[in-house]
Every structure is written in C-alpha cells, then in structure tokens.
Amino acid sequence: MRPVPRANPPTSNRPTISFSDAERMLISDHYGAREIRLASAPRVVRNAPLPCNSCYKRLPVDLDRRLPPVRRGYARVVVGSDVALIELNTLRVVDVLPGIAG
Numbered sequence: 227m228r229p230v231p232r233a234n235p236p237t238s239n240r241p242t243i244s245f246s247d248a249e250r251m252l253i254s255d256h257y258g259a260r261e262i263r264l265a266s267a268p269r270v271v272r273n274a275p276l277p278c279n280s281c282y283k284r285l286p287v288d289l290d291r292r293l294p295p296v297r298r299g300y301a302r303v304v305v306g307s308d309v310a311l312i313e314l315n316t317l318r319v320v321d322v323l324p325g326i327a328g
Contacts, residue, residue, distance in 0.1 A: 243300060244321040245311060249293055253309055256289045257327050270308040270324070276317045280305050 282303040296302060303310055304327050311321040
C-alpha cells in the first residue's frame, strides 16, 4: 500500500507569518495609503535580511496599539518608506508593505 501524498507539502519547517488583511488595511489607513518609494532608501526584500546600511524604527505607538500583538521574536518596523515584519534575532524580513510609509 502506497502512502497518500499530502495536498500541499510544507516548504519549510517555519510557520508562515505575514501581515493579515486587517493589518494591511490599518497600516495603509494610518499612512494615507501612499505608494511612494524613496529613491535613497535601501530596498527591503521579503525572505531576505534587512540591508546592512538600513535603519529601522518601530511603528508609531498609536498604530501599534490598534494592531494585534505579533508573535514573540518578531516586530513590525518602518524601514525607509516600507513597513516590514521582521524576525528580530536574524533581522530577516518575513513580510513587507513596500512604499506605504512614504
């Protein structure tokens, strides 16, 4: 008897972590849904570490309070004009909203 294959085999052992649709809407509303990328800002890429020359800061407190808490070891940050969800111990970008913080 052959084993039944999984419909969607996992691609890695890491759980999927990303911005929910509700989080995307709250963040877009907070920043006025701007889609402007600053030319001088380093590019933030999903599943890659933050660029070595980039500086990041936490989301504004009033916005962060309206969002659900993130999983331990992760943070929502602003990098240039992007809002990113990063893994704190590796600074790996797990999701990004490009150009939203204009």
